[in-house]
Amino acid sequence: MNYGLIGHTGQMGKAIQEVMTDSRLVYTRDENGRNLIKRPEVIIDFSNRSALSETIKDCREFKCGLVIGTTALTEADFELLHKLAEEVPVVQSYNFSPGINLLKLILRQFSPYMKNWDVEIVEKHHNRKKDAPSGTAIMLQKELGREAKIHSLREGGIPGDHSIIFANDGEVLELSHRAISRKVFAIGAKEAANFVLKKEKGFFSYEEVIL
Numbered sequence: 488m489n490y491g492l493i494g495h496t497g498q499m500g501k502a503i504q505e506v507m508t509d510s511r512l513v514y515t516r517d518e519n520g521r522n523l524i525k526r527p528e529v530i531i532d533f534s535n536r537s538a539l540s541e542t543i544k545d546c547r548e549f550k551c552g553l554v555i556g557t558t559a560l561t562e563a564d565f566e567l568l569h570k571l572a573e574e575v576p577v578v579q580s581y582n583f584s585p586g587i588n589l590l591k592l593i594l595r596q597f598s599p600y601m602k603n604w605d606v607e608i609v610e611k612h613h614n615r616k617k618d619a620p621s622g623t624a625i626m627l628q629k630e631l632g633r634e635a636k637i638h639s640l641r642e643g644g645i646p647g648d649h650s651i652i653f654a655n656d657g658e659v660l661e662l663s664h665r666a667i668s669r670k671v672f673a674i675g676a677k678e679a680a681n682f683v684l685k686k687e688k689g690f691f692s693y694e695e696v697i698l
């Protein structure tokens with residue numbers, strides 16, 4: 488496929504280019520400007536929320552779908568994405584790893600049985616991560632269906648660790664996920680881009696891509 492990439496010089500941008508071996512990068516845009524070779528069939532955005540309005544404009548200009556992994560989006564940003572999804576397909580996720588999306592399903596099924604337990608979330612990421620807490624931690628907290636304190640650690644080159652720790656007076660139950668490399672997110676973004684090519688329009692999560 489011919490794809491566009493916003494954030495192409497970043498850690499995720501580089502990881503995505505490494506897995507998109509059977510596709511052609513035909514469009515990039517960064518703070519220095521645009522580089523258009525030909526119309527992209529899909530745009531992948533792993534950048535910064537400050538890029539969102541231009542990315543949405545690009546999708547309308549190219550009449551192409553969007554895969555967006557960028558975190559720290561606001562409610563207003565989500566409203567803009569849902570509006571765009573009335574015209575083109577949009578896949579949005581704060582975490583494109585199968586493991587975290589499986590963890591979401593586990594939490595959805597079992598957290599109703601844990602309402603009398605204390606619960607807190609710990610997320611650990613590399614020391615270059617700009618936002619805290621992580622989008623994934625926010626997503627997991629939402630799945631819990633109740634407030635849970637989130638502790639954020641920023642150390643070294645950690646790709647992304649998340650733990651949900653339940654405790655009562657007699658037991659501790661910990662659910663954890665570790666991303667060993669960014670490649671897992673990049674492969675998820677590639678799967679989502681292939682999914683977008685088959686859709687006319689609509690707003691989808693990565694869960695809907697893999698399940």
Ligand SMILES: NC(=O)C1=CN([C@@H]2O[C@H](COP(=O)(O)OP(=O)(O)OC[C@H]3O[C@@H](n4cnc5c(N)ncnc54)[C@H](OP(=O)(O)O)[C@@H]3O)[C@@H](O)[C@H]2O)C=CC1
Binds near residue numbers: 535
């Ligand atoms: N959903 C998921 O599965 C995952 C999501 N993420 C998220 O993806 C995003 C990027 O992560 P990561 O690659 O580590 O971050 P980096 O800081 O390494 O890269 C960010 C990239 O975005 C570019 N950028 C920043 N602002 C703009 C803008 N206004 N317009 C265009 N480009 C811009 C940067 O360019 P420059 O350097 O020139 O500013 C850089 O290329 C973060 O929000 C992160 O949380 C990360 C991993 C997985």
Ligand SMILES: O=C(O)C1=N[C@H](C(=O)O)C[C@H](O)C1
Binds near residue numbers: 581616
């Ligand atoms: O910035 C990162 O690296 C990551 N960000 C996402 C998040 O904020 O949840 C996903 C993953 O944990 C890696």
